[in-house]
Structures are given as structure tokens and as C-alpha cells.
Amino acid sequence: MDFIDLKSQQARIKPQLDARMAKVLSHGAYIMGPEIEELEARLAAYANVKYCISCSSGTDALLIALMAIGVKPGDEILTTPFTFMATGEMIALAGAKPTFVDIDARTYNMDPAQLEARITPRTRAIVPVSLYGQCADMDAINAIGRRHGIPVIEDAAQSFGATYKGRRSCGLSDLACTSFFPSKPLGAYGDGGACFTNDETLAKLMREVRNHGQERRYYHVRLGLNGRLDTLQAAILLAKMDILDDEIAARERLGARYSKLFREKSGEKIRTPHIEAHNTSPYAQYTVEVAEREAVQAKLQRAGVPTAVHYPVPLTLQPVFRELGHGPGSFPVAESAAQRVLSLPMHPYLSEKDQELVVDSVVKAVQG
Ligand SMILES: *Cc1c(COP(=O)(O)O)cnc(C)c1O
Numbered sequence: 001m002d003f004i005d006l007k008s009q010q011a012r013i014k015p016q017l018d019a020r021m022a023k024v025l026s027h028g029a030y031i032m033g034p035e036i037e038e039l040e041a042r043l044a045a046y047a048n049v050k051y052c053i054s055c056s057s058g059t060d061a062l063l064i065a066l067m068a069i070g071v072k073p074g075d076e077i078l079t080t081p082f083t084f085m086a087t088g089e090m091i092a093l094a095g096a097k098p099t100f101v102d103i104d105a106r107t108y109n110m111d112p113a114q115l116e117a118r119i120t121p122r123t124r125a126i127v128p129v130s131l132y133g134q135c136a137d138m139d140a141i142n143a144i145g146r147r148h149g150i151p152v153i154e155d156a157a158q159s160f161g162a163t164y165k166g167r168r169s170c171g172l173s174d175l176a177c178t179s180f181f182p183s184k185p186l187g188a189y190g191d192g193g194a195c196f197t198n199d200e201t202l203a204k205l206m207r208e209v210r211n212h213g214q215e216r217r218y219y220h221v222r223l224g225l226n227g228r229l230d231t232l233q234a235a236i237l238l239a240k241m242d243i244l245d246d247e248i249a250a251r252e253r254l255g256a257r258y259s260k261l262f263r264e265k266s267g268e269k270i271r272t273p274h275i276e277a278h279n280t281s282p283y284a285q286y287t288v289e290v291a292e293r294e295a296v297q298a299k300l301q302r303a304g305v306p307t308a309v310h311y312p313v314p315l316t317l318q319p320v321f322r323e324l325g326h327g328p329g330s331f332p333v334a335e336s337a338a339q340r341v342l343s344l345p346m347h348p349y350l351s352e353k354d355q356e357l358v359v360d361s362v363v364k365a366v367q368g
Contacts, residue, residue: 001345001354003306004183008349009247013239018251020235032211033231039238040194046241047160049196051203051355055210056228058157058179061193062090064227065153065175066125068195068205068301071096075124079155080110081314081326082334083129087155088315096124098324100316102331106274108132108287108341111333112140119148122248130159130169132250132310132343133185133251138164138172151175157193158284161185161248165278170196180229180237185251186244186283188233248282250348254355255283258344261359262288270366271340285310290366293342299365305358308343 010017018355024033044052055061062233071077079087080103088098101118104111110128128136138154145152156162157179159169170176178184180192195206203220208215213224228240259272271289275281287310287340290296297307314334316326344358 001304001306001357002347003308003345004347005349006182006187006347007239008347009243013228013243016239016242017236020239021232024232024235030231033234035234035238036229036348037231039234039241040286042241043194044196047168047196049171049176050198051196051200052201053195053206053210054234055195055227056195056229057191058155058177058181058184058193058225059086059090060210060225061157061177061179061195062086062127062153062155063094064206064209064226065177065310066090066094066096067209067222067224068202069125069151069153069175074122076120076122076268077125077127078110078115078118078123079127079315080129080131080314081291081331081335082108082311083131083155083315084157084311085258085315085318086157087127087129087316088321089159091127098315098321099123100326100331100362102333103337104137105333105337107134107136107276108337109134109136111139112137112144115141116144119144119150123148123150126150127155128152128173129155130162132287133159133162133184133284134275134279135162135164135169135172135274137276142173145174150163153177153248157181159185159282160284161244161251163280170194171198174199175202180233185248185284186240189236190230190233192229192233192237194229218316223278231303247348251282251346252280253284254346254348254350255281258286258346258355258359259351261356262363265359266363266366270362283346285343287341287343288362289337289340290342290362291340293340296362297342300361303357303361304363305361310342310343311341312338314338
């Protein structure tokens with residue numbers, strides 16, 4: 001059994017992928033070819049946002065967004081400690097100080113109730129992460145951002161295809177960044193990402209930053225990077241967009257079925273994901289909580305069930321951020337989650353039989 005099966009999807013759309021890639025090889029515009037604009041229009045329409053700026057990865061999407069808002073040394077940027085390294089890493093790389101807000105224990109996302117107390121005159125942006133595919137409480141976070149005149153950047157690397165109160169992830173705040181890493185809900189065959197905004201000025205800035213700060217060719221008005229998406233990756237993503245709705249529906253169905261099976265077979269012993277009533281999740285990860293995780297993981301490995309941990313160490317306890325001075329116990333909710341979370345096989349082509357095997361194996365592993 002695969003943790004994430006990318007082969008079934010490829011088999012399903014092989015002719016479309018081949019045709020799309022062959023077209024790029026024949027026109028030869030490998031950098032910023034016509035597929036880039038086609039994809040950006042398609043992604044913007046999907047997320048119901050005016051502007052989409054494709055780029056080289058989810059990590060670069062975050063850096064591009066932060067550079068576009070003009071982050072400078074001494075700025076503080078608020079985010080969650082319970083995320084992939086890139087979120088805090090790009091804040092620091094952009095020159096700002098990552099400043100953390102603990103998470104809500106049920107959703108694993110930034111707790112809006114703890115956010116406002118962390119705002120100082122130096123706070124320059126708020127970067128909530130939509131973890132495992134579920135959006136953070138964006139209305140509450142946006143309201144706080146607006147009150148203090150601080151932009152909100154959704155790290156939507158895991159939530160492309162999610163909805164929040166009927167609106168799509170990536171269209172919920174001033175800026176949003178997503179990733180097309182192969183295992184994300186919309187994945188390329190290599191690295192890729194995108195930034196989203198409804199603000200024309202920010203869109204122009206992000207387009208410039210993506211391409212060495214060029215306003216026009218060889219005329220550089222600001223610092224930027226080589227943050228472009230490859231045309232070939234755009235072509236691959238376009239082929240995948242055709243089946244995205246169907247795949248998201250399969251993910252939602254499988255996620256709900258996992259939770260139902262766990263309820264039936266284990267009662268309350270295994271904590272399943274809590275998805276707020278106003279949210280839908282593509283389950284970039286289907287993540288449960290268990291005690292004695294390492295032992296459970298070892299038993300599952302012996303049973304042929306692959307698992308992963310997202311993430312074992314909160315950013316606040318990462319060696320690279322030691323000088324921020326957060327000792328153990330500073331962010332108790334994130335630290336507790338980091339010790340207990342366990343992600344199970346999840347992808348749109350997971351069979352019901354394999355899913356039952358996963359659930360039975362987890363229940364058995366937890367029982368002893
Ligand atoms: C994957 C991920 C990123 C980085 O995306 P890449 O495309 O791998 O650079 C950033 N933030 C979160 C929350 C992620 O899951």
C-alpha cells in the first residue's frame with residue numbers, strides 16, 4: 001500500500017499528460033510559455049481570486065509574498081509553530097522575526113483567541129497555515145489583521161481545494177500561497193507553487209519579484225529571485241486540473257469514511273480529525289492522534305501500513321530557531337500535538353479495502 005499513490009492518477013490521465021507535454025516540447029517555450037498564463041487564469045478562476053502568480057515552489061511563493069509586502073529587518077511576522085519549516089523559514093529569510101501563536105487543539109490551526117495579544121507595533125503580517133487541508137478561522141484572523149492594518153497571508157500549501165464558509169482557500173485573505181509539490185492535493189511532477197491576491201498592486205509586485213525584480217526585460221526595479229514555474233510543470237498541472245474536482249470529492253469522501261470507520265471500531269480511543277461545520281477539507285493529510293506513537297508506527301509498519309508524522313518538532317523547538325529563546329512548554333498545544341499526530345495513507349485512489357485494513361491495523365496497534 002502506498003502512503004500517497006501518484007501512479008493511479010497518472011494512468012488515468014496519461015494521454016492528456018502526454019499531449020500537454022508534447023505540445024511544450026514542440027513549441028519550446030520552456031520558460032514562461034503560454035501554459036503559464038493559461039494555468040494562472042485557471043487557478044485564479046478556481047480560487048475565485050483576481051490574480052494568480054505561479055512560481056517555483058510553495059516555499060518561494062511565501063518568500064515572494066513577503067518580499068512583495070516589503071518585509072524588512074526588525075519586522076515581526078506572526079505564524080503558527082505547528083507547520084512545515086518553510087513557513088517560519090521564509091519569514092526569517094525575508095529578514096523578519098518569526099513570532100508564534102499557539103494552535104487550537106481541535107483544528108491544529110492558529111488560535112485566533114491568542115492572536116491579538118501577540119501583536120506589537122512591529123508586527124508586519126499574519127501568516128496562518130491551513131494545516132492538513134483545513135482552513136484556519138480566516139474571518140476571525142482577517143478581522144484582527146484589519147483592526148491593526150496588518151495584511152494576512154494564508155499559507156495554503158496543503159489546502160488547495162478546501163472551502164471555508166463556502167469560499168475557496170487561496171481567496172480568503174489579502175494574499176495566499178500554495179504549493180504544487182507532487183504529494184499536495186494539486187501536485188506537479190516536480191516543484192511548483194502559486195501566489196494569489198485580489199490587489200492589483202500586490203499582483204504586479206509579486207510578478208516582478210518572481211522574475212528578478214524586472215519591470216521589463218533587463219530593467220530591475222527591486223530585488224527578486226528566479227522564482228518562475230517551469231512551462232512543463234504548468235502543462236502537467238493543466239492536465240491535472242481537469243480531474244481536480246473529482247479528486248477533491250474523492251478525498252472528502254474518503255476522509256469522512258475514515259472517521260466513520262474509526263468511530264465504529266474504536267469509539268473515542270483514536271482521535272480523528274475535527275473538521276469545522278463551515279469547512280471542507282481535501283485532507284492533504286488524514287491525521288489521527290495516538291498515545292505512544294512510535295510503538296504504534298512500528299506495529300503499523302510491520303502490518304504493511306505506511307505512516308508519517310506531520311510534524312514531530314514544532315518550529316519553536318527547532319535548533320535553527322534556538323536564539324528565539326522558546327523552551328519546551330512555551331507552546332503547549334503545538335508541542336502536545338507534535339508528540340501525538342500520525343498521518344495515515346490518503347489519496348483519491350485509496351481503495352475501501354485498503355482503508356479498512358488501515359483502520360483495523362491502527363485499532364489493533366493502539367490496543368496493545
Ligand atoms: C509543502 C508546504 C510548504 C512548502 O511548499 P514547497 O512547494 O514544498 O516548497 C509550505 N508550507 C506548508 C504548510 C507546506 O505544507
